[in-house]
Amino acid sequence: MNTDFLIIGGGMVGLSIANQLLERNISKNIVVIDKEKSLGMHSSGLNSGVLHSGVYYKPGTLKSQVCVSGSKKLKSWIKERNLPINECGKIIIPQMESLDNQLDILKDRAIKNGAKVELIDEKELKSLEPYVKSSSGRALWSPNTVVVKSKVVLNKLESELREKGVKFFLHQKNWRVDPIKCTFSLDNGNKINYGHLINCSGLYADRVARKFNVGEKYRLFPFKGIYWALRNNSAIKITRNVYPVPDLNVPFLGVHFTPSADNIPTIYIGPTATPALGRENYKGFEAFEPLSTFSNLLSLAGQYLKNNGGFRKYVHEQLLLALKPVMLNSAKKLIPSIKDSDIVACEKVGIRSQLFNLEEERLEDDFLCLEGPSSTHVMNAISPAFTASFSLADLIIDQMISKI
Template sequence: MNVFQKLLPGVMMVYDYLIVGGGIVGLSTAYALTKRDPQAKIALIEKESSLAYHQTGHNSGVIHSGIYYKPRSLKAKFSKEEGKRLRAFCDLHDIPYELCGKVIVATEQEELPLLDRLYQRGLDNKLDLSIIGPEQLKEIEPHVAGLKAIWVKETGIIHYQQVARALAKEIQEANGEIFLNTKVEKVQEGKHGVMVECGNRTFETRYLINCAGLHCDRIAAIQGMKTNMKIIPFRGEYYEIKPNKRHMVKHLIYPVPNPKFPFLGVHFTRMIDGSVHAGPNAVLSMKREGYLKTDFDFKDFAEVMLYPAFWKIARQNIGEGFKEIVRSFSKKAFVKSLQRLIPAIMDDDLVASENGVRAQALTREGKLIDDFFVVSNEHSIHILNAPSPAATSSLSIGHYISEQIPG
């Protein structure tokens, strides 16, 4: 079926598998299920009027190599294996991508040991990379200033919404069904499956797959799952380099990340459309889908403020967190951070760009969940932490989830 479905009020729909969430992880999971079980009746539901709207649609478009992730973690495993899987899918569907590579740059002496440890982690993850000095760095990125850098060849760029559209087409051609404007309100688990109410529309399924991203913890809670975590939304704010200064960025340019802070720091990303973005900083969003500083939702905000674990992690990261807030409200401070990598970049070279929101899982003990996190029971599976590199790893995640589901 080549059109998205629109249910009539009161209609009961029965499926073998029901996927909640129309981002790239949900679409990849549905796609994997069509391959694993071609005869199964599969549906995907999405509360928005279009697919891949939130995290997928506000993605930086980077194909991550996996250098940052702990060896043998799901993030490291999926990033490494995804390269061939994603490129093959893109080649099949004529989706443009480029393995442009990136440099991770140490600009201060105290960063050198951290850079060396990161390089060793990349080697442990079996990546194709090398350590380079200032001269070779200048050859790769003439405008970057640094003492030493890691050249990561396996990093690339892509437009993930194009991947999402191709996945949706594949799902529909395999007789899977996609329903937009369909928001979950109630989940009831029975002896033989799960019933999902979406207003006056009801779905019955043998197995429920929760890929709801920013709302995944709420879907799990509606079903009565005990997860020991909550999604905390962080807004990533970006600037775009004006066209006449795009030549200053040839590849992707990253700082050495602070291992005590869960985010990578502001960096330069060349996009597949030729534009160049700078950022993101990372600040608490006062709404789960809060892309603007002014976006506010009382329920979302109160959930975070009344979650004791949030205050624990906030105290642990108060210094870096304060810097992120300053960068959020001061373009001058934001640019100063960028000048550590490219000294010649100036305020007038940048214009504000679209922001994104990251769904970060935080345990009740006050620990940010570092890896992909999945819980399941007899009739459902819930993907409860899938931040970056989830888009990079989406096809591998979908394959992994499909293998966890009973046949």
């Protein structure tokens, strides 16, 4: 079998690339490979489903370039198909008075990125969300933030791509690749000759890239996102996304309240950013890394934490957020009247694949896409890669075809 483009990884990034290759009439001969029996088993199916409006990202970064346009494109795509969407907006709150000036930084970034935001006072905040309190009295209102059902979106995109002739080979656990001959062997031994291969394998992108001698100086670090939920019959009523002012030195947004896109929304609280000690360690200890990889990860983490006191403190706080009283304390900074009985544990959990630069000893904060022999490697598809997926795919395709 011959194909123009072979995509490893059927998450939102891989499928969006397939979609944009078709939309832009670049090729109709596309193959998607995934190791799972069905799609949506990892980040793209397990995330918060928030389509970010482009507030946070430093102007000039790739994130800032694709978030606003990607969010608009995905939102219209979802609406055209009548898929669930909760157009509830988002409020960003300083949880301590000393964080108030961060609202001005965020407003400035948002405007430069083309996102619509507005600073609001205590009275306006009260009319939007009566239970939420800002320590300084001010908040940032982002009306264009929406919430969708990420797995529903992914599965719809998959079914449309199948109808348009994209071929899917799922449950491929032991595939092999010859990067020089451009041949890919499926688990059953059948061979696919490809023109160009695109690695969109999320949590395993660094390992797949190393098969092509690409990205040696990077390792993916798994961070688990644990969620809690607001009890159904709680007296606290929340109808919008409520986020704290994030620590702009780390690539995570802080524990927030997110209403789902269901008819009767569940209000999720989370996710944490807890070091996961295993790329698929969703439940506890069921999918630990092999001992050697695990100790490598630990020593990497140790090295980074030793040299970066601020991040060490952050990781420590995140570890403690798995404990209900600590989570409650954090939630109280946004909603002072929330009580222990308002918060219930929930099964929702996801794992972020955060890239660590070994040479420079730092977490990569932006999307990163590397070129290899007849191949492109999407290395750091962190948030907002789901939101931005259609525009991110265009950016990746432009970079790729300029090199082919």
